Amino acid sequence: MSIYSIKDLEQLSGIKAHTLRIWEQRYDILRPNRTDTNIRTYDDGDLKLVLNIALLKEHGYKISEISKMTPETMSKEVVKISDQQLSYPDQIHALTLSMLDLDEERFEKIINTNTIQYGFETMMINIIYPFLSRIGTLWVTGSIGPAQEHFISNLVRQKIIVAIDGQLATLKPGAKKFLLCLPEGELHELSLLFGNYIIRARQNKVIYLGQSLPFSELLFAYKVHKPDYIFSVITSVPGPDEVQSYVYELSNAFPEAKILLSGYQVVGQDIDCPENVRILIQMKELGGIVAGN
Structure with a gap:
């Protein structure tokens, strides 16, 4: 299980650390552990919760409503949203969740749906690259484990290689x-x-x-x-x-x-x-x- 700081949660979810602290105090929606020096720490469950909240908020749910949901209700609402056409930030949240759960089926669904809709190159530039950028610092600091890094990297690598293999071998006139x-x-x-x-x-x-x-x-x-x-x-x-x-x-x-x-x-x-x-x-x-x- 990985351990996250409040800044890690901010980078992964896009929700400011100040906002996370307010949610904790006002709604009791997060219950972080604390170090001996009283610094907040979070686990995988906390990160998934924050990512789910971020997705719900972006689709019009109020934090006061979300705070009253059971984990089962929240999960059902997130799945319902995920079955709709999502924006780029939503897709990045969904990819992050698939990485944390090592969920290849969910990853495949996100990538294949967006490749069909936008084309491979646009999908890579607007979804995969921001996603990799968002979690890159966490890989370096060890907040995300090698299994999760290798899982996502190898899946993305496979997608790129398949896309390369599907290209025409002909060169244009004056090709460089x-x-x-x-x-x-x-x-x-x-x-x-x-x-x-x-x-x-x-x-x-x-x-x-x-x-x-x-x-x-x-x-x-x-x-x-x-x-x-x-x-x-x-x-x-x-x-x-x-x-x-x-x-x-x-x-x-x-x-x-x-x-x-x-x-x-x-x-x-x-x-x-x-x-x-x-x-x-x-x-x-x-x-x-x-x-x-």
Whole structure:
């Protein structure tokens, strides 16, 4: 069972910590445990309760009404709402609940329904990415266990691979060549895989080298393929003390290529970008670059 702080609940549910405290005092709807220093802590049941409340509130239920519901009644109302057409934030709440319960059937229903309605790329950008972003800090801090992280990551990975396999192999006239890889030691592959999908969907050429590629092998692959672009995602490696020098190394080693970077270690950081390097804040920017070839 995971232990959450009140800030964890705020990040996962979107409900402010101040509001959670008021609910606790006014409605007795939450009963957190407390540490020896009187700091509130919450368990999986508390998190599910807050996510369910958030979903009900967004659909017009008043907190005074919700506080009087039994767990069974609340669950029935949430299921009733989940069977309707949900907004993007609602879907993110539902995915979070499926992760906590390791509920593959619920995950599949959410993803398949939204893929049919919006298309795979729109579903990924508006639902999966905000969802992964919301819980990412909790993975790093250990508030969510490895089983839950692996469960969701592997399901999302499978969906992307199936979508890639379903694409046409034809290239458009004047197609550009993209080399995709992660730095040595970097294993967070979902964004790179999705980048693969985005580029192929616009009928460009992809050389996909995947996780943890030594720099010497990147040099070798570049000499063989001479790509127009190199795309990489830096989530954890290299870390903050080495990432700037790594950006310079890429720029100097491949002066004729356009280097596209994304990921936690470069987005929103004070990275000095040489002329041939661009940092992508959101994955939809990659689609714009590829379409503009």
